[in-house]
Amino acid sequence: MKVVVIGGTGLIGSKVVARLGEHGHEAVAAAPGTGVDTLTGDGLAEVLRGASVVVDVSNSPSFKDEDVMDFFRTSTTNLLEAETEAGVAHHVALSVVGTERLLESxxxxxxxxxxxxxxxxxxxxxxxxxxxxxxxxxxxxxxxxDGDTVRLPDAKIQPMVSDDVAAAVGRAAVGDPVGGVVETGGPEVFRLEEFIRMGLAAQNDARKVVTDPQARYWGAELREDTLLPGPDAHLAGTRFADWLARQK
Structure with a gap:
């Protein structure tokens, strides 16, 4: 089965391409560096020829509000139109737990x-x-x-390693379209402050980490459970402390 991975040279995309290839699929990495530009449409028709599945794990190169909106609106519109022309049978996109609860951002x-x-x-x-x-x-x-202090909202987070994200995307790509959202997360729930403190300590980063009730998450106010997946989420097995230990 031919699977085109948009953003296939990035952190998640390269892992998805590798995993699909290991399972015998024709996984094609599509990105500006490989001659495929979803913003202009260049190379889309050619790369989608014969594709059964398209996986979109691309991201905006700029996170300014107007730039990121233009990227996702234009890129997704061009991609879906090209998929319709090519007869693609399944579109898989990677998004974020809590997206619908974070619209202040x-x-x-x-x-x-x-x-x-x-x-x-x-x-x-x-x-x-x-x-x-x-x-x-x-x-x-x-x-x-802020200065030498990291100010974080008082909320929980259930992070996961990129390898496990790629595995979840790969499972979706080889499965049937669900016409809905599949959630995935890590095996452990942390306070945001705890997660960031552990991550910085592993890199000998001396910044002070505090919980600040006024702090926002990329511009959005958080409730305690805003970033947590629901009870039906597929939970990966890699623990944060174990992953940190392997980075040394």
């Missing part, structure tokens, strides 16, 4: 638009909602740093 408003476009299309679809990645603990801290 420009980034998550754009992700919601992406999801709405997928739902309204004629291409059979599945959306994978994943929790925050272990690898992004430092980036999350950087975005919430």
């Amino acid at each position: 420009g980034y998550f408003r754009a992700k919601q638009v992406q999801e709405d476009l997928i739902r309204a299309s004629d291409v059979p679809w599945s959306i994978v909602h994943a929790t925050q990645f272990f690898e992004f603990a430092k980036g999350l801290a950087d975005g919430m740093t």
Whole structure:
């Protein structure tokens, strides 16, 4: 089966391509560096020829509100139109647990638009909602740093490693379209402060980490459970402390 992975040279995409290839599928990495640009449409028709499944794990190169909205709206529209022309049987997109609860954030408003476009299309679809990645603990801290202090909302998080995210996307790609959302998360629930403190300590980062009731998450106010998956989520097995130990 030919599976085209949009964003296939990135962190998740490269892992999805490798996993699908190991299971005997023709997995094709599609990205600007391979001659496929979903913003302009360049290379889409050619790469989708003969494809049964398209997996979209791409992300905006800029996180300014207007840029990220333009990226997901334009890219998703072009991609779905090209898939319809090519007769693609299944569109799989990676999104974020809690997207619909985070619409104060420009980034998550754009992700919601992406999801709405997928739902309204004629291409059979599945959306994978994943929790925050272990690898992004430092980036999350950087975005919430004030001086030498990281100020975090009082909320919980259930992070997972990128390998397990790729596995969840791969399972969706080889399965039937569900016409809905499949959630996945890590095996452990942390307070945001605990997760970030552990991640920074492993990198000998001396920033102070505190819970601040006024802090926001990429512009959005959080409830305690905003970032947590529901009870039917598929939970991966990799624990954060074990993953951190392997990074040394």
